[in-house]
Amino acid sequence: MVKINLxxxxxxxxxxxxxxxxxxxLHIGDHEFIVFVGxxxxxxxxxxxxxxxxxxxxxxTLEIGGKVMxxxxxxxxxxxxxxxxxxxxxxxxxxxxxxxxxxLRHYDKAEIDKxxxxxxxxxxxxxxxxxxxxxxxxxxxxRVALGRAIxxxxxxxxxxxxxxxxxxxxxxxxRAEIAKLHQNLKTTTIYVTHDQTEAMTLxxxxxxxxxxxxxxxxxxxxxxxxx
Ligand code: ADP
Ligand code: ADP
Numbered sequence: 679m680v681k682i683n684l685x686x687x688x689x690x691x692x693x694x695x696x697x698x699x700x701x702x703x704l705h706i707g708d709h710e711f712i713v714f715v716g717x718x719x720x721x722x723x724x725x726x727x728x729x730x731x732x733x734x735x736x737x738x739t740l741e742i743g744g745k746v747m748x749x750x751x752x753x754x755x756x757x758x759x760x761x762x763x764x765x766x767x768x769x770x771x772x773x774x775x776x777x778x779x780x781x782l783r784h785y786d787k788a789e790i791d792k793x794x795x796x797x798x799x800x801x802x803x804x805x806x807x808x809x810x811x812x813x814x815x816x817x818x819x820x821r822v823a824l825g826r827a828i829x830x831x832x833x834x835x836x837x838x839x840x841x842x843x844x845x846x847x848x849x850x851x852x853r854a855e856i857a858k859l860h861q862n863l864k865t866t867t868i869y870v871t872h873d874q875t876e877a878m879t880l881x882x883x884x885x886x887x888x889x890x891x892x893x894x895x896x897x898x899x900x901x902x903x904x905x
Pocket of ligand 2: 808
């Protein structure tokens with residue numbers, strides 16, 4: 679439910695000779711599902727991490743909901759992020775994994791309980807809340823990682839290859855779940871993938887990156903079905 683503007687963004691890591699992202703200019707609409715694709719090392723993760731506030735922006739401005747966010751701390755950006763390596767806390771139960779970020783933010787217990795149980799219901803985890811990650815399947819773990827993002831109730835979802843560790847069958851069902859979550863939660867989503875099928879089925883618009891730059895922006899049809 680929020681617009682994100684990346685205005686001519688550049689990124690140079692302190693120890694690097696070259697820019698990792700150059701002149702990245704993209705205006706993302708309310709509730710849009712944007713997918714970044716492109717070869718390894720082209721700057722997809724770096725761009726996502728700048729939106730999340732996990733990397734500084736070297737040049738350019740990031741606006742979220744009309745506010746310049748360059749200097750806003752990650753925890754104040756109202757963003758939920760899901761990574762490829764969805765490192766769950768191994769010593770915590772599913773419940774506590776999902777509750778953790780809310781506890782850090784000092785939500786009261788009743789609110790935490792409500793959100794965790796709602797997310798668990800949505801993701802089919804309600805019967806697994808007492809388990810620890812070691813006693814879950816890969817798909818269940820990935821659902822817990824999604825659950826941790828959902829409980830934040832954030833208007834923005836950032837996902838960096840969230841399904842790449844799963845087998846092909848699970849990827850298909852989780853892909854459908856992600857599409858449904860985006861619809862139901864009305865989030866604005868940026869999703870990084872190497873998988874063309876994921877890009878085609880999930881994206882409103884695809885951003886094709888190469889060597890730190892945007893090469894093309896278009897609908898799945900425009901990007902993949904060129905005459
Ligand atoms: P992608 O996600 O598309 O694979 P990345 O954003 O991870 O690409 O990387 C873009 C470029 O920035 C690559 O050349 C990579 O080597 C470089 N890079 C990524 N992280 C760092 C870092 N912490 N320090 C220096 N260079 C980095
Ligand atoms: P804390 O670790 O902060 O002391 P508690 O373990 O006391 O938290 O749990 C607080 C609330 O969270 C409880 O009232 C309970 O409803 C809910 N809760 C905690 N663990 C679970 C669980 N495994 N399944 C369902 N609800 C849980």
